[in-house]
Amino acid sequence: MKNKKILLVGGCGFIGHNLALYLKQKGHEPIIVDSLSINNIYSLDNTEIKNQKLYKLILENRIDLLKTNKISLIIQDARNYHAVCKLYSQINPDVIIHLAAVSHANRSNKDPHTTFDHSLRTLENTLDYAKTEKTHVIYMSSSMVYGNFETKEVDEDSPCKPIGIYGNLKFAGELMMKAYKQVFDLPYTIIRPSALYGERCVSRRVGQIFIENAIQNLDININGDGEDKLDFTYIEDLVKGIADCCDNKNALNETFNITFGNARKINDLIEILKDEFPKMQVFYKEKEKFMPERGTLKNDKAKKLINFESKNSIEEGYIKYIAWYKRFWENLK
Helix, strand or coil, X not given: CCCCEEEEECCCCHHHHHHHHHHHHCCCEEEEEECCCCCXXXXXXXXXXXXXXXXXXXXXXXXXXXXXXXXXXXXXXXCCHHHHHHHXXXXXXXXXXXXXXXXXXXHHHHCHHHHHHHHHHHHHHHHHHHHHHCCEEEEECCHHHHECCCCCEECCCCCCECCHHHHHHHHHHHHHHHHHHHHHCCCEEEEECCCEECCCCCCCCHHHHHHHHHHCCCCEEEECCCCCEECCEEHHHHHHHHHHHHHCHHHCCEEEECCCCCCEXXXXXXXXXXXXXXXXXXXXXXXXXXXXXXXXXXXXXXXHHHCCCCCCCHHHHHHHHHHHHHHHHHHHC
């Protein structure tokens, strides 16, 4: 394995900072470029988040971990074409991992302009720099590109019929990647994760909200009857899969589902949580309009081509996440 200089655009987010820590551990040189303004330290005052003190400490913990591990964090808005092209040229990375996005479907539907600006505008700038250098670009897409699953399981060849702003913009990003390959012979990899959970997430994903409410003795509200299935994927498994794509030539010009590979009911997550918080109250409400019916994302292709291995079922990964959250919450007091 050759050690590489790896640029993470939008790399101080939930996925990015965990990925940077893992890449550093593996001997690579991760460099983060992030404005810290989307779901991050500079945007807390502009959100409806109630636990701002908690989230501020989590976000500060991310930055502290990056500093401790001597990972470069350059604060720069990736929408600024001239500034980032100059910066990327100075960095001269072997691989670019594009993570910049508004990573929340409901937020995207409410504010499509901001979502487009921070998702596709930033991607356009990344691709425009990379096309000249022929730099391998890894794009973080989403399971939402599939829309409503037509079968219990989907693979990378299943039809993509996204619903709403978020899923459609993610799919548009995939098409941009393929277009730059066609026109400029730019090497790419597209990654589709699913239902992520894990340490230092502030994105209000379902697994995070459940734990956060349970710790505070607040009610847990579930959209629908809890029987919907999601392919819950622990952050540790995802970042290992992304790292595999940096190291393996078989990842070039491919699309991968990097997921646990076995969908579970939302109620299964609740049962695990009840063992830790037996007094918690759960209520069910009408399902949100633009949330598609989902299921398992088969990861056989990633297993075959890049030797990807998912290790953490929710019985393992979610327990680790709950334990981390409890420790962090205790230190907050």
